[in-house]
Amino acid sequence: MHMADALIAPAVAGTMYAACAAAATYSVKKVRLENDMKKIPVMGVMSAFVFATQMINFSIPGTGSSGHLCGGLLLSILLGPYAGFLSMISVLVIQCLLFADGGLLALGSNIWNMAFYGCFVGYLLIYRPMVKKSMKPGRIILACVLGSIISLQLGAFSVTLETLISGITALSFGQFLMLMQPIHLAIGTLEGLITAAVVIFVNNTRPELLENYTAKNRVGFKQTLVVLSAVAVLIGGGLSLVASSNPDGLEWSIQKMTGNTEVAPESEFTGAVKAAEGIQEKTAVLPDYAFTDSDSVLGTSISGILGSALVAFICIGCAVLFKFFKKRDNSGGKL
Amino acid sequence: MGKLTNAVYEIHVLDEMAERDTGINQVHPLVKLIVTVVYITCAVSFDKYNLLGLLPFLIYPLILFELAGISIKSCIKKLKVVLPLVCFIGLFNPVFDHTPLFKIGNIIITGGIISMVTLIMKGTYALMASFLLVATTGIEKICYALKLLHLPSIIVTQILLTYRYITVLLSEANAVFQAYSLRAPRENGVKYKIWGSLIGQLLFRSMDRAGNLYDSMLLRGFQGEFYYARSQKGSGSDYVYLFSWLGIFIALRLINITGYLKVFF
Amino acid sequence: MIKMIQHFIECRNISFSYEKFSQVKFSYENGKEVLKDVSFKTDGKEAVGIIGANGVGKSTLLRILVGLELNFTGEVLVEQIPVTKKSLPEIRSKIGYLFQDSDNQLFNQTVYNDVAFGPRNYGLEEEEVEKRVMKALGTMGITHLRDKQIYKMSGGEKKMASIATILAMEPDIILLDEPSIALDPKNRRALINTLNSLDYVKLIASHDLDMILETCDRVILLAEGRIIREGITELILRDKELLEAYGLELPLCLRGYQGRKR
Numbered sequence: 010m011h012m013a014d015a016l017i018a019p020a021v022a023g024t025m026y027a028a029c030a031a032a033a034t035y036s037v038k039k040v041r042l043e044n045d046m047k048k049i050p051v052m053g054v055m056s057a058f059v060f061a062t063q064m065i066n067f068s069i070p071g072t073g074s075s076g077h078l079c080g081g082l083l084l085s086i087l088l089g090p091y092a093g094f095l096s097m098i099s100v101l102v103i104q105c106l107l108f109a110d111g112g113l114l115a116l117g118s119n120i121w122n123m124a125f126y127g128c129f130v131g132y133l134l135i136y137r138p139m140v141k142k143s144m145k146p147g148r149i150i151l152a153c154v155l156g157s158i159i160s161l162q163l164g165a166f167s168v169t170l171e172t173l174i175s176g177i178t179a180l181s182f183g184q185f186l187m188l189m190q191p192i193h194l195a196i197g198t199l200e201g202l203i204t205a206a207v208v209i210f211v212n213n214t215r216p217e218l219l220e221n222y223t224a225k226n227r228v229g230f231k232q233t234l235v236v237l238s239a240v241a242v243l244i245g246g247g248l249s250l251v252a253s254s255n256p257d258g259l260e261w262s263i264q265k266m267t268g269n270t271e272v273a274p275e276s277e278f279t280g281a282v283k284a285a286e287g288i289q290e291k292t293a294v295l296p297d298y299a300f301t302d303s304d305s306v307l308g309t310s311i312s313g314i315l316g317s318a319l320v321a322f323i324c325i326g327c328a329v330l331f332k333f334f335k336k337r338d339n340s341g342g343k344l
Numbered sequence: 345m346g347k348l349t350n351a352v353y354e355i356h357v358l359d360e361m362a363e364r365d366t367g368i369n370q371v372h373p374l375v376k377l378i379v380t381v382v383y384i385t386c387a388v389s390f391d392k393y394n395l396l397g398l399l400p401f402l403i404y405p406l407i408l409f410e411l412a413g414i415s416i417k418s419c420i421k422k423l424k425v426v427l428p429l430v431c432f433i434g435l436f437n438p439v440f441d442h443t444p445l446f447k448i449g450n451i452i453i454t455g456g457i458i459s460m461v462t463l464i465m466k467g468t469y470a471l472m473a474s475f476l477l478v479a480t481t482g483i484e485k486i487c488y489a490l491k492l493l494h495l496p497s498i499i500v501t502q503i504l505l506t507y508r509y510i511t512v513l514l515s516e517a518n519a520v521f522q523a524y525s526l527r528a529p530r531e532n533g534v535k536y537k538i539w540g541s542l543i544g545q546l547l548f549r550s551m552d553r554a555g556n557l558y559d560s561m562l563l564r565g566f567q568g569e570f571y572y573a574r575s576q577k578g579s580g581s582d583y584v585y586l587f588s589w590l591g592i593f594i595a596l597r598l599i600n601i602t603g604y605l606k607v608f609f
Numbered sequence: 610m611i612k613m614i615q616h617f618i619e620c621r622n623i624s625f626s627y628e629k630f631s632q633v634k635f636s637y638e639n640g641k642e643v644l645k646d647v648s649f650k651t652d653g654k655e656a657v658g659i660i661g662a663n664g665v666g667k668s669t670l671l672r673i674l675v676g677l678e679l680n681f682t683g684e685v686l687v688e689q690i691p692v693t694k695k696s697l698p699e700i701r702s703k704i705g706y707l708f709q710d711s712d713n714q715l716f717n718q719t720v721y722n723d724v725a726f727g728p729r730n731y732g733l734e735e736e737e738v739e740k741r742v743m744k745a746l747g748t749m750g751i752t753h754l755r756d757k758q759i760y761k762m763s764g765g766e767k768k769m770a771s772i773a774t775i776l777a778m779e780p781d782i783i784l785l786d787e788p789s790i791a792l793d794p795k796n797r798r799a800l801i802n803t804l805n806s807l808d809y810v811k812l813i814a815s816h817d818l819d820m821i822l823e824t825c826d827r828v829i830l831l832a833e834g835r836i837i838r839e840g841i842t843e844l845i846l847r848d849k850e851l852l853e854a855y856g857l858e859l860p861l862c863l864r865g866y867q868g869r870k871r
Contacts, residue, residue: 011429013426013429013430013467013470014384014388014466014467014470014471014474015388015426015430015463015464015466015467015469015470016429016430016433016463016467017388018388018389019385019388019389022385022388033496033499034496037496037498037499040498041498046558046561046562046566046567046568047554047555047558049498049501049502049505049558049561049568049570050505050554050557050558050561050716051551051554051555051558052502052505053501053502053504053505053506053508053509053554053557053716054505054509054513054550054551054553054554054557055550055551055554056502056505056506056509057505057506057508057509057510057512057513057550058509058513058546058547058550060506060510060513060514061348061510061513061514061516061517061546062517062543062546064347064348064351064514064517065348065517065521065533065534065542065543066347066532066533066534067533067534067536067539068531068532068533068534068535068536069533069536078543087547095498095499095502096502096506098499098502098503099499099502099503099505099506100506102503103483103503103506103507103510105474106474106477106478106483106486107354107355107358107478107483107507108351108354108422108425109422109425109426109471109474109475110425112384112426112470112471112474113380113381113384113470113473113474113477114381114384114385114388114470172433176392177392177433177459177463178433178434178436178437179436179437179439179440179441179455179456179459180433180436180440181440184436184440202536202539203539203543205540206536206539206540206543207539207540207543207544207547208540209540210540210541210543210544211544211547211548214544214548215548218551355760356761359758359761363758483718484718484719504717504718505716507718508716508717508718508759508760509712509716511760512712512760553710553712553713556708556710556713557713557716559672559677559706559708559713560706560708560713560714560716561716561726562677562701563675563677563701563704563705563706564701564726564727564730564774564778565698565701565702565727565730565731565778566726566730567730569730
């Protein structure tokens with residue numbers, strides 16, 4: 010579910026960075042207020058722990074396949090939402106830098122989609138209220154699964170919105186949604202079950218590890234309001250942007266959702282693509298974009314191709330020249 | 345398990361690259377961070393049909409790979425992490441976007457095909473740029489750059505600690521997992537019945553480790569502050585590096601070089 | 610050391626048990642008394658070995674001396690200062706503590722940063738910090754590891770670097786918890802030589818009796834939280850019956866090779 014740099018427009022990336030910066034600043038303030046120095050090493054080691062467990066495969070009962078853990082909810086349960094959020098940030102930063110999971114530009118949206126929802130919605134708004142009264146295994150499982158599913162659904166929904174607003178996909182809103190949401194339902198359930206298994210184990214053997222952050226602290230009305238409105242503003246804003254740039258798509262998906270079987274009118278094709286028409290008729294829901302100025306965007310003929318070949322040639326030429334001069338300098342071996 | 349040991353290996357390789365002493369390695373980390381972010385932003389901001397505008401941006405990674413003496417091959421492996429998602433989304437473009445853009449002979453090239461290609465190119469560019477940043481700078485210095493950008497010290501400390509303990513915990517997780525799989529040879533992954541206890545045990549060990557770590561910090565006078573990388577002042581050549589790349593990126597972004605070159609045909 | 614201190618460490622009737630649910634350490638013996646009425650003192654600049662089977666309270670005793678566990682009964686004096694919450698900064702500037710697992714001691718990326726961590730926390734100027742770091746690395750003979758990434762180092766290198774982090778704090782006393790554990794013979798030998806060359810008050814908790822024999826002047830034998838015997842190293846470590854009664858064995862070098870028993 011990591012967004013890649015290529016899938017996000019700079020403006021969207023910037024917005025998501027700003028949103029994360031706000032959440033992170035608030036969390037830093039909160040963690041500093043707790044004035045618990047021990048949290049610093051605990052957070053660091055727990056991030057590394059989540060990182061390591063992400064690499065362990067869990068076999069899914071009844072299927073031959075396996076899945077793995079994402080960890081936002083688990084970290085929040087162990088550390089509280091604020092420290093959990095900060096720890097998730099460092100997990101995501103390391104993943105981005107060392108393992109090319111996600112990208113520098115998309116980091117903000119990845120933090121939002123994966124850490125924010127897990128820590129502040131999944132944990133703060135769902136898990137914690139649900140286990141406040143009792144820590145019976147059934148309740149823990151329910152709270153974890155529900156928390157995970159909802160945060161992953163929100164995350165997947167945000168990926169959809171971010172990608173669509175960035176305008177890099179020809180998929181319609183509804184189609185993209187159908188691709189993203191069901192699979193994240195499965196991922197969320199698994200994540201919830203693994204988290205629950207760990208929490209139940211910890212609760213049975215060393216309950217003091219959970220004590221600090223579940224029983225005593227109440228979720229204030231203000232906190233709830235702030236989190237909800239942050240989610241509403243971003244998702245609502247995103248939705249309206251998608252809707253305005255892509256009205257047919259939204260219409261389509263709303264029709265689908267409300268059970269209206271009437272599909273949006275088939276568009277008149279601009280011709281030419283006969284081979285693909287079969288698929289097109291089944292899958293197309295949007296009239297094709299009419300890019301009247303496509304001529305100016307890209308050359309009309311072979312000269313465009315030749316132009317790009319020339320550029321590529323010059324680039325490679327530069328690199329070769331560099332190599333040539335470097336060899337003469339006799340410095341540095343290749344890795 | 346392959347995944348775990350592989351991760352440790354990848355960290356080693358990147359670190360080794362970052363520790364070398366090429367000219368690029370010595371450029372101020374903040375400068376490299378800014379150049380990388382501006383590069384990715386410029387490249388990603390191109391319109392989805394603007395293949396020709398995107399092409400000249402290849403020059404940055406190509407030159408940097410040469411300057412740093414890193415073979416592109418070491419980066420190609422990482423593509424398999426990024427490209428699946430990008431391709432997955434990109435592949436739908438030719439299916440749904442039939443805007444005809446131009447013809448080569450009798451074949452009509454549609455917008456979907458071009459936008460798929462640009463998407464993959466953007467993904468590759470972004471990956472190469474981030475890879476080059478890490479491979480020539482290293483996490484510790486990137487953290488120093490982040491500190492200069494006034495990222496809260498608690499976050500920078502977290503990143504450094506996570507980075508330090510990843511290898512320790514990966515090998516612990518590896519040991520646990522191997523011990524498990526030796527006794528459960530037919531399982532594809534960890535069986536659901538012991539999800540809790542397997543991860544839980546690892547969790548306890550990590551918590552105890554964190555406790556010891558805290559003690560060890562306290563014993564050496566820890567008061568909540570972390571001091572690390574020695575400060576590095578930007579030199580004249582850092583500024584030259586910064587402004588020449590920024591100049592090139594902005595020029596390539598604003599001027600349609602390919603368009604001018606077309607004149608020759 | 611200009612002032613003459615006779616007893617660097619003095620323990621008077623210490624008893625201790627972990628809290629029922631202590632976050633710091635987890636063991637199934639929570640709530641049980643770990644140390645019972647332990648009293649001892651060091652005599653001048655000597656090296657004292659603390660021996661005993663697993664779980665007799667060796668590590669706990671060391672933890673109490675540096676104030677990592679404070680709710681003990683009795684009195685602990687370090688250079689005549691009682692260990693209390695208030696005196697901790699002063700106590701800790703005098704005592705260095707070597708953890709069993711070097712990975713817990715070394716939490717920075719590179720050796721230099723880790724050794725510098727302590728001096729920096731005490732607010733020293735960067736120049737002075739560098740001097741101290743280089744001196745500590747020099748003493749341990751690992752100047753070449755200065756900029757090495759910690760996770761790439763071998764167990765032996767990590768142990769040496771861990772000791773350097775302590776030396777950089779310029780303590781008078783060093784406490785070592787199982788220093789020779791998980792070291793190969795060559796590294797273990799190097800460790801023993803280094804320990805013998807370090808001119809500090811040393812308290813070494815271990816069940817590597819051969820190492821104790823080569824490094825300590827005096828030995829304290831602990832069992833079930835009590836001091837069973839205290840005395841000259843050679844005397845105690847030669848006492849086969851005593852050692853075997855408390856879950857230990859004669860040091861290998863005193864046993865002689867008796868062939869493999871089948």
